[in-house]
Amino acid sequence: MEIEKLARKYAVKNAYEYGKANVGSVLSKVISKAPEAKADMRALSALIGKVVDEVNSLDRSSLEEEYNGYADEFGAEESAKRAASKPKFELPGAVMGKVVTRFSPEPSGFMHIGHTKAALIAETFARQYNGMFCLHFDDTNPENERQEFVDQFHKDLEWLGMGFDKEYYSSDHIEHIYSLAKRLIDKGSAYVCTCDRETIKKNRFDGRECEHRARQPAESLEMFEGMLNGDYEEEQAIVRFKYDMSHQNTTLRDPTMLRIKRATHYRQGDKYIVWPSYYFNTPIIDSVMGITDAMRSKEYEQSEALYREILSALGLRVPNIYAFSRLNIKGNITSKRKLRALIKAGDISGYDDPRLMTIAALRRRGVQPKAIRELMLNIGFSKAESVIDQAALFAENRKIIDPIAKHLFFVSNPIKVVVEGTTQKDVRLKLHPHGRANEFREYRTNNTFYISGSDAETINPGESVRLKDLFDVQIETSTANHIRARAASDEVNASIIHWVADPYFVECSVSLPGDLLTDEEEYNPDSMKVEKGFVESYARNLKKGDIVQFERFGYAVLDDKERMDFIFISK
């Protein structure tokens, strides 16, 4: 009997929503609510068939009446369904309070939005499980890394509001890495190879072993000491992990563990000339530093086997490893190499050029840390390849800046308007139209105004327009750079335009960053436009970094107060 009531309820809902109730649909609902009914499917479908027939023979008004009787229950079910719609961050088997994650950048360039994804994923998991979150500078290539970039990461991470429980550097652990390398050589799991680069590459591709692989541990050990002592030049000798030269997974074909780099290291100076490779270094540092769950982007997925093999060969604890997809931003790049090329060519001004997706650029452009975090949380922790539109970032950002942006009038390409038949008027304009109206910009207007060139184009002699928050004027004559108008009485449908009053204005410019790349992935020469115009004189009260909404134009941030340069944020 219970089952029949349930069937009746969902048949009514189904019929109400789709005109006629459907047996399969009602059946599904009933089973999910009362799994025990599955015991006799034949009887159940007969019952539901009967109920559905009854409900379908109801007329509309009695159907609606019956539906309304369940309205509260349906409402509760609907809202429960709508609640869980954000990407989830779950680690299978993670233990509360025991999780340790890390963000592990190489200090070889500016932090960008792609790093942020990695950092935020690691941070989110650590916080979710009430664990520890570490900052690990992975600096094992003295040719690439610089203190300046370490400093920049610190600055950007702090701005993003990321707090770390611990910070460490790969390059502080080189001695330990050496001792583990020796252990591996000694037990025959690694050897010194003196093939040239091309030979190694070719053999790896072909799955062929070289003669050095059979070298006795004692000899390799001696040669490794020689490497440490500087007996070899760069590329003359490397230490390789001895695994399987014909493994289908090519990362397991005896990868490089250590190689010679004679460049001076920004942190360690000339202390070391032999440096571990990423493949050798990362698992060891993670394991030794107590990382329980290591997330990295998908391109390392095939080397997860290697990560585990190295640690088991060493008898070290193996952390859990996870992969996530790289973040791509439509029409933008984060590649160091490409960025450098654009800077060199003079196409962009530097790493904080407002068109870029570096953290420095985003900060300069008035993007709020919270907006970046929200975006990442919406994107989630999946391995599916994706291209995000900048609009998604700016939509998050707009929610945050809208309440704080001061509203001002900016007229681009100004056209002078002289209004006859009007006199001085004191106006008070709200800085935050929807906030408590306790802040104003105040002007004493006379008969001379400026309006945007684009607005001037759309109005013709004889028509009336409304100067926003002021009064209507009727256009008398209009030339390319001068409009004569007359005060007019208010008209219901007058179009509303913004203005600045003479002499209460400052000259200014607004840079409008667009997509850096064309659809063909080439540099877009039109990616930065500049509009010049007048902003009302209240702008003198702004500070660098203040965010405004230029009404009918968009959000902007003051970038250079001296020159009154603004950067456009978004509509």
Next chain:
RNA sequence: GCUCCUAUCGUCUAGCUCGGCCAAGGACAUGGGGCUUUCAACCCUAAAACCCGGGUUCAAAUCCCGGUGGGAGCACCA
């Protein structure tokens, strides 16, 4: 060439582990409407997707097999 990963509205995703609450939910973008002396914000609303083909099952986005598309690896970079 070999190997790995991946596939849900235009975009980003929830759902997939454990088949039925999914005639598929949310967000962004888009269209319409409301409010408004901004083209913003806010509110309402519309259109919009399970890559393809087989199979298992009373029931498949979900499980199995086979294709196809996309991404990545095969560095003495990380």
